[in-house]
Amino acid sequence: MGDNNFLHLARPLAPAAVSAAAPSTAPVSVTVQPQALFSILDHASRRPAEQERVIGTLLGTRSEDGTEVEIRNCYAVPHTETAEQVEVDMDYQKRMLELHLKAAPKEVLIGWYATSSELNTFSALIQNFYSQQGEGTFPHPAVHLTVSTIAGQDVKADTYISAPIGVTAERAADSCLFIPVPHEIKYGEAEKSGLELIAGARDREDRSQLLQTDIETLERAIEQVLEMLERVSNYVSNVLDEEAEPSSALGQFLMNTLSLAPKVDPESIEKDFNNHIQDVLLVSYLANTIRTQIDLSNRLATAALTMGSGDGNNANAEQKGERKDRQQNQRQGAGQGGRRGEQ
Amino acid sequence: MAEVSIKDTPLKEVQIEALCVMRIIKHATQTFPTPATGFLTGMDINSQLQVTNTFPFPAAVPEASTTQDQYYQADAASLAAAAPRAKSNVGYQAEMIKMVKEVNVDAQGVGWYISTSMGNFVSQNFIENQFFFQRAADEKTVALVFDVSRTSQGSLSLKAYRLSPSFIAAYKEGKFTTESLQKSNLRYQDILVELPVQVHNSHLLTAFLHQIPQQPPQKTALDFPTSLSELSHDPNISSNPLAPNLDSLDLSIDPFLEKTCDLLLDSIENHQTEQNNAQYYQRSLAREQAKIQQWQQKRKQENVLRAQQKQTPLPEDEWQKLFKLPQEPSRLESLLVGRQVEQYARQVDGFSAVVSGKMFGVKGNLLPGELA
Numbered sequence: 061m062g063d064n065n066f067l068h069l070a071r072p073l074a075p076a077a078v079s080a081a082a083p084s085t086a087p088v089s090v091t092v093q094p095q096a097l098f099s100i101l102d103h104a105s106r107r108p109a110e111q112e113r114v115i116g117t118l119l120g121t122r123s124e125d126g127t128e129v130e131i132r133n134c135y136a137v138p139h140t141e142t143a144e145q146v147e148v149d150m151d152y153q154k155r156m157l158e159l160h161l162k163a164a165p166k167e168v169l170i171g172w173y174a175t176s177s178e179l180n181t182f183s184a185l186i187q188n189f190y191s192q193q194g195e196g197t198f199p200h201p202a203v204h205l206t207v208s209t210i211a212g213q214d215v216k217a218d219t220y221i222s223a224p225i226g227v228t229a230e231r232a233a234d235s236c237l238f239i240p241v242p243h244e245i246k247y248g249e250a251e252k253s254g255l256e257l258i259a260g261a262r263d264r265e266d267r268s269q270l271l272q273t274d275i276e277t278l279e280r281a282i283e284q285v286l287e288m289l290e291r292v293s294n295y296v297s298n299v300l301d302e303e304a305e306p307s308s309a310l311g312q313f314l315m316n317t318l319s320l321a322p323k324v325d326p327e328s329i330e331k332d333f334n335n336h337i338q339d340v341l342l343v344s345y346l347a348n349t350i351r352t353q354i355d356l357s358n359r360l361a362t363a364a365l366t367m368g369s370g371d372g373n374n375a376n377a378e379q380k381g382e383r384k385d386r387q388q389n390q391r392q393g394a395g396q397g398g399r400r401g402e403q
Numbered sequence: 404m405a406e407v408s409i410k411d412t413p414l415k416e417v418q419i420e421a422l423c424v425m426r427i428i429k430h431a432t433q434t435f436p437t438p439a440t441g442f443l444t445g446m447d448i449n450s451q452l453q454v455t456n457t458f459p460f461p462a463a464v465p466e467a468s469t470t471q472d473q474y475y476q477a478d479a480a481s482l483a484a485a486a487p488r489a490k491s492n493v494g495y496q497a498e499m500i501k502m503v504k505e506v507n508v509d510a511q512g513v514g515w516y517i518s519t520s521m522g523n524f525v526s527q528n529f530i531e532n533q534f535f536f537q538r539a540a541d542e543k544t545v546a547l548v549f550d551v552s553r554t555s556q557g558s559l560s561l562k563a564y565r566l567s568p569s570f571i572a573a574y575k576e577g578k579f580t581t582e583s584l585q586k587s588n589l590r591y592q593d594i595l596v597e598l599p600v601q602v603h604n605s606h607l608l609t610a611f612l613h614q615i616p617q618q619p620p621q622k623t624a625l626d627f628p629t630s631l632s633e634l635s636h637d638p639n640i641s642s643n644p645l646a647p648n649l650d651s652l653d654l655s656i657d658p659f660l661e662k663t664c665d666l667l668l669d670s671i672e673n674h675q676t677e678q679n680n681a682q683y684y685q686r687s688l689a690r691e692q693a694k695i696q697q698w699q700q701k702r703k704q705e706n707v708l709r710a711q712q713k714q715t716p717l718p719e720d721e722w723q724k725l726f727k728l729p730q731e732p733s734r735l736e737s738l739l740v741g742r743q744v745e746q747y748a749r750q751v752d753g754f755s756a757v758v759s760g761k762m763f764g765v766k767g768n769l770l771p772g773e774l775a
Contacts, residue, residue: 095425101607102422102456106507114506132429136506149505156502162495163461215611217488220409253559256429258421261604268418268603274757277558281652282764326770333766336656337759343660344755346749347667354674354741358591361681362584362734 089218090203090243091130094255096120097207097245099216103136104175104209113176115139115186118205119160119167126200130246131170135160139186146182148189171203178215179206184236187222204238208249219243253277415450416599417545417563422606423457424561427549431518432461435551439517440532442496444503445513453603454547455509457516458499460492483542488535514535514544520552521662522750525743527736530594533566534574545598549605552662553750556653563598570594591741660661664753670744677737687729695722 096118107114120132126170135156139148157169172190174183183204190202201221208216220238261269272280292314298329410517423443441459445452496512504510514536517524529546536544550560566574573579573587604612699722706716 093429093431095422098422098425098608101611102420102605105605105607108507115507120553136503136508148642152502152505155498159495159499159502163459177434211605214614215607248429248432251425251428251432253554254424255601257559258424258604258608261421261602261609267606267609268601270599270601271561272558274556274558274753275760278652278757278760285652297531322769324769329766329769333762337762339660340656340755340758340762343663344748344751347663347744347751350667350671351744351748354670354737354744355591357678358734358737358741359673361678361737362581 073089088127088241089129090205090241091128091129091246092205092219092243093096093120093132093216094136094245094247094251096131099134100173100175100205100207101209101215104207106136107175111179112141113174115172115174116147117157117172117190119157119164120170121166122168122170122200129203131203131205132167132291133164134173137172141182146185148186150189169202171205173205173207175207175209177206177208179220179238183238184222187236187238191222203241205243217243217245230301258260268376410750412545413450414447414452414565414598415547417452417454417547418599418601418603419454419547419561420456420634421602421604422443423454424602426457426459426560427516427547427561428554429516431549431551436520438524440515440517443514443516443545443547444500444509444511444673446509446511447513452513452545452598453509454513454541454545455535456503458503460489460515461495462772472587488532512544514546516547516549518549519552519568520550521659522550523666524548524552525739525741526748527739530566530574530735530739533564537566537571537577540545542604547600556655556659561600562708563600564595565598567596579675579733579738580731581734584734589738591738591745594738594742652761654765656762659754661753663747667744667747670740670747674737674740674744677732677740680732681734681737684729684732688731691726691728694728698722698725 073102100116103114103116114136116134116136118131118134120130122129137149137153137156139146141147160167171185171192174186187202190204191200201223204220204222206216206218206220209216219241221241222236222238225235225237257269257271261267295310296314299306299383427441430441433439439459441457443454444456444458445454447453457522500510500512515532517529517532533544533546536546545563545565548562548564550562553560569589570593573583573589575582699719702719702721703719706719710715
């Protein structure tokens with residue numbers, strides 16, 4: 061046998077092989093934060109009329125072993141696409157990345173997005189550009205997020221990573237194997253209230269919603285809870301009447317939930333209730349008193365002169381205002397003590 | 404001129420794209436408790452200001468202290484608060500606008516945002532920033548104030564403020580003396596004008612939101628869970644993005660009161676400092692005036708004497724050269740303290756309204772039949 065007779069085969073890396081073998085650099089789970097998605101949708105609606113899809117860069121964080129990726133932010137990158145060629149403004153991408161890193165140094169380049177779910181040769185080209193060595197995401201594969209924005213169809217998001225494929229160097233440059241990876245949309249605690257409001261505008265004709273006050277939010281939350289309670293109690297009474305199918309799991313769950321109700325004796329409830337409500341009212345009263353006092357003192361400071369009296373009087377008036385303020389505070393303190401004593 | 408263009412079509416309301424809301428929330432919660440600041444772009448249509456995009460200002464890096472201007476010497480909080488005016492950020496802002504313009508984003512600056520905690524935002528820095536924005540360009544700019552800690556209590560707290568024209572006029576002159584305040588009749592209530600804010604979704608976003616499964620599920624038959632553990636691990640239940648937000652039912656009272664009292668005390672302290680300054684000024688003014696009067700009398704007597712001796716009288720207004728009246732301290736800070744306290748008071752009012760409702764609810768629930 062000749063020593064140099066070998067057949068070279070390039071085997072695409074299958075996802076199973078990648079995750080099973082030695083430490084891999086492929087993300088297994090991708091988390092998308094809503095603001096990134098919103099931004100992509102915004103970009104999609106601002107695309108030039110003649111352009112089928114627009115692309116942009118995804119930024120976010122990557123866990124140390126590279127298996128978890130969180131997409132936190134993104135920005136649009138201008139590109140032109142014709143039947144024969146694709147042009148991505150790489151200079152723009154580079155400068156924009158710099159600017160973003162300045163504001164959020166913790167976010168790194170993750171990959172790119174496109175606003176159509178189609179994967180074609182150009183996708184492969186761009187994908188290879190994003191995952192290249194140096195400026196790209198190398199050694200981690202770039203994450204590709206597609207968000208379909210075709211009128212009349214659902215907005216569908218997909219995430220992919222890629223593996224190199226192709227027999228020759230030239231072919232490898234413009235081809236790659238897109239491997240779908242699971243993704244989920246996650247939001248933080250603080251974003252919940254923002255999202256709720258945004259979702260509130262969902263069913264409105266003008267697609268907008270005024271910001272709500274605390275008490276309105278509370279009202280809505282209580283209404284929602286009441287509605288849910290009613291549903292549950294309806295179901296339970298239906299089961300009792302043998303009209304609905306019982307479920308032991310649901311029953312168990314309800315029992316567990318009911319047992320969470322605290323057992324406290326009425327006296328301590330009464331005491332805690334009074335304590336807290338008095339604290340609240342007191343602080344509210346105090347705040348308003350202080351506001352009035354400060355207003356008064358400011359007014360006295362500026363008003364004394366208009367009455368034609370001298371500067372000395374002005375200073376006196378101010379002092380008086382200040383003293384009153386303090387007296388008031390002391391009285392408050394006494395009141396607080398007294399009220400506490402009553403209990 | 405500022406006043407003219409404001410009078411032309413005054414801004415009546417602010418409309419924010421959902422995208423901007425999310426971006427502000429993200430930026431603010433990431434940097435909390437340091438305030439986050441950023442730039443707003445959009446456009447103004449008649450009396451409505453539309454905010455369609457935002458980008459954060461870079462958090463000023465302490466390492467840059469040697470090369471940058473004076474703001475960089477300060478601590479992180481004031482550093483961030485001063486960011487909108489910092490020289491380095493003007494360049495950043497200009498470049499960013501140039502970049503986003505290329506991808507068809509509205510490139511007109513419409514203001515800035517700042518995050519805060521418990522409504523503690525009225526400060527010299529805030530005023531200076533907004534003045535910086537409202538003075539420049541075509542004046543239609545707002546300051547969005549996002550309250551991180553109040554948002555975590557359940558309802559989104561995002562407010563839009565502008566400086567009132569009368570305050571701008573006073574601030575331009577830079578004079579906040581007793582006299583000028585009497586003349587302009589400026590009160591702390593007149594510093595900031597609040598504008599109603601509404602959130603707006605794009606068509607695509609509306610479509611997307613409609614697609615996300617809603618909670619609670621519609622009243623159709625659902626499959627029963629086979630076991631308890633399945634129920635608690637059901638992805639539909641645990642991780643629904645639009646599940647009803649029941650945070651506002653949370654009954655946490657003491658931390659809020661504690662924080663409010665702390666902040667109120669701070670404000671009172673500031674107020675007192677200002678009062679002391681004013682008093683000190685009044686005293687030294689009185690002292691100087693007494694001295695001047697003494698001098699004038701002396702000069703008069705001298706002149707009478709000289710007149711008797713048929714000499715030319717000495718000028719009587721020379722005192723202006725000899726004595727220097729003390730500068731009156733600016734009353735701006737006390738105005739701001741007043742405004743800040745008002746903010747706290749309103750906040751507490753709102754809080755007590757909500758909380759007493761919740762408390763009575765809890766009491767009625769735990770002590771059925773005993774509700775007074």
